[in-house]
Amino acid sequence: MNKHYAGILLACFSVNALAALPVTLKSPDGRISVTVDSKDNKPVYSVSYQDKSFLETSELGLKTSLGDISKDLTYLSHETAKYDEQYTMHNSKVSDVHYVANGMTVRFAAQHDLALDVEYRVSNRDVAFRYRLSGPEDFTRVKVLSEATTFNLPDDATTFITPQALPETGWMQTKPSYEEPYTFDEPVGTPSANGVGYTFPALFKNADKGWILISETGVDSRYVGAKLAEGSKQGVYPLAFPQEGENAGIGGTYAAMAMPAQTPWRTITLGDTLAPVVETTASFDLVKPYYEPSMPYQMGRATWSWIVWQDDSINYDDQIAFIDLAASLQFEYVLIDNWWDQRIGRDRMESLVKYAAKKNVGVLLWYNSNGWWNDAPQTPQNRMNTAPARREEMQWLQSIGVKGLKVDFFGGDKQETIKLYEDIITDANDYGLTITVHGSTLPRGWERMYPNFVTSEAVLASENLVFHQTSLDQHAYNATILPFTRNPVAAMDFAPVFFNKRLSRDQKAGTKRSTTDAFELATGVLYFSPVQHFGVTPNNLEEQPDFVIDALKSMPTVWDETKFVSGEPGKHAVLARRHKDKWYVAAVNGEPEAKTLEVSLPMLKGKPVQVIYDKPDNRAGLSKTEIPASGKINLELNAEGGALIIYQH
Incomplete structure (x- = not known):
């Protein structure tokens, strides 16, 4: 069995x-x-x-x-x-x-x-x-x-x-x-x-x-x-x-x-x-799997041009750049968002998928769930809402090597809508495709019930950091709310980790970030999603120190253990997660004042660790230390700052 x-x-x-x-x-x-x-x-x-x-x-x-x-x-x-x-x-x-x-x-x-x-x-x-x-x-x-x-x-x-x-x-x-x-x-x-x-x-x-x-x-x-x-x-x-x-x-x-x-x-x-x-x-x-997975589905990390570069990035050349970024970071995926069918086209998408495969990068594609239940204009439309169209589309996606879909704009919890989720997910398994949903409800046991289901938005996610300065101003505060509310019961596709100081392509316009770089890196562990869509952009490869890039290259997205360390909504959050023999401890400060946290890590007592911490200029620094025999260590966090502790046997 x-x-x-x-x-x-x-x-x-x-x-x-x-x-x-x-x-x-x-x-x-x-x-x-x-x-x-x-x-x-x-x-x-x-x-x-x-x-x-x-x-x-x-x-x-x-x-x-x-x-x-x-x-x-x-x-x-x-x-x-x-x-x-x-x-x-x-x-x-x-x-x-x-x-x-x-x-x-x-x-x-x-x-x-x-x-x-x-x-x-x-x-x-x-x-x-x-x-x-x-x-x-x-x-x-x-x-x-x-x-x-x-x-x-x-x-x-x-x-x-x-x-x-x-x-x-x-x-x-x-x-x-x-x-x-x-x-x-x-x-x-x-x-x-x-x-x-x-x-x-x-x-x-x-x-x-x-x-x-x-x-x-x-x-x-x-x-x-x-x-x-x-x-x-x-x-x-x-x-x-x-x-x-x-x-x-x-x-x-x-x-x-x-x-x-x-x-x-x-x-x-x-x-x-x-x-x-x-x-x-x-x-x-309390649930059981509804069917066998049709293949071993791979979880992992994805680059995503749209989150910072927005709709204008949905073109062939920019997607090549983000495929190359994924390859440089050793990420498993690239997510190509709305309008790809019009702005790239189906024929050129086939060549993009082939190019990505040569780089060992899988392609995830965006779809509108729509029949007619909202006015969202983004395409592809009318490919996920009926069984004949959906299965025809999925057969084509399988034939060109696409690995998974992100389906958006559902808008309800009626039985009819829940059935649409189920139909999309179960049909996708027949074609070896994973499913992520956005504009969507909370997954309710779906990660176990449907083995190819990956993650759901169902949260005031990171796109709002780009759209609204008020959301970005609340970013650190919300990082002390979501680990105790939305994320404990289901995967949450928040899409974390932004290093651009202004969330735009040229960093001359757009919302201004006040969180530290160590905070941003920590959110990649703090927020759980088995496929994690990161907010990094190609310029970050040159702007960030090697140890930050190395942390991204090796950061897991699925875990063997998750432990609460300390925290209180609105104040701070510290979680520890283990993947195989590697522990990550993510700490974030939700307040606009610097603070010192004493955290207890009994699983790491006497162990050598790397600590990525806040420098005075809000850049990330790296230190190496040993967790004392008491298992306790002090973390100095800047205002809206963070830290990431990494241990590997």
Whole structure:
């Protein structure tokens, strides 16, 4: 059996039809407790960590075309199980995962002889639950119109969450594109910017008790992508389905399913520090691969002319320059963005792909997802939205040697839209193509479910650093938010590392960068994406010292381990990642004042390391040192500065 498909071991399975509610399930280490109960004949649950409340009494249930399966329910029984699984990821922040959890399924009887099962899994850092609805044989299908699910945060909790955008707003009516800024330590119940709730994942600070990250996984073409509705001042955030206007009104806002029906998993990661949040694997623990990869897909680094040189760079000669840059940096890929079909042409693209192959560089090509659901004019259009056109196009791409696609402008979470994602990704596997998506929703377990899926934007990404000075001014601050919010649950195609002082081709115009060079280099490790599209340009080869270029040449994009070292949103972030026997420690300062950080690196105590640090002029310097036996080292960070520690055995 392929090691990516390791089996699951179930043990100590038991059924109890006599016990009354409430029933409690604990994590293997006993620190996390989930209690399921009934209140006014409605199922409810609560979550605690080390006997401290993290989610207060919260509601459960479904509202369906077969009736309201959230009230007038009768407890029938519950059963428990233990889960022990080992699996391997080839495209993640961790490679070998050992998932151990306790499970409990609580069954309720509903009207019309329907049964609602609420299945829970609790590991040492995550809680997950989902619903199963079953009934008589003549109930063959159901529409899940909404859910009664709520997350009741403590009243004194604060938020680090990103608001949902209104449909058909923004540039060329392409929203929601999941590119809104995060709240910062706001009280629960503060109205969102657009009045339509918040996007997953959602981070909450439980006062001085710890942190809670709420998200979902296992969303595929059989359901919708969900979000959080507006919260109350008592901290109650209902789960919400897509808005009617998403994807230009195509499709319903409900999930249409065959019976028995099963929902995706809702995940809750919690702990007294941010370590469980950074290190969680809940997105992958609860799903399985849907198919075998058609080939061994290679992850890696890519040059990308468009991010700094913009649309004018989509021509044959400039793409030759960025292929040559990728070869010089020993990068695996070059990404060629929008308009290539018009400004380069298909015949010349074939020759570009051949030229890149001779340089050992693979080509990734941009596509518009569009049929007609937004006004984005970029081409190629109408090649990804229907199966005949898509498969014809992918066959041609395979024939000329293209390695993967970046597909843009989706604009919604309806079932119809989720199906489009799934269709593009699964068709691409037939032709040996990887898929990256932009203008897109959060991947919900997709890196494991679809082996050729690579990464998603779903963040206020680096293009905004080029478009808006205010975004660039917030660049360092946001680098202390995203590692604890968006990036823990899924790959994030932020596209990091900019060395140009002004983000333009000639560096005489454009937005002005205030972050240090060491900060920029550190973001290549801090932000996780298995294919990382870098903001470097050909001039950087001459402008940066050899040790910076060497660090780029050897920088991994997939990892065997990821560890939280220290950090606090808005202040600083320090993460450690290991690839084989090589450790990288990335540190960034999100504030406009210099600071000294004492970081603890027990995995490196007594080891010789290289430290790329901030010089007074904001250029990068290099020092070699040995981590003391204590495992602790001080890092001096400039304002909006950073550092990168590298160790290789």
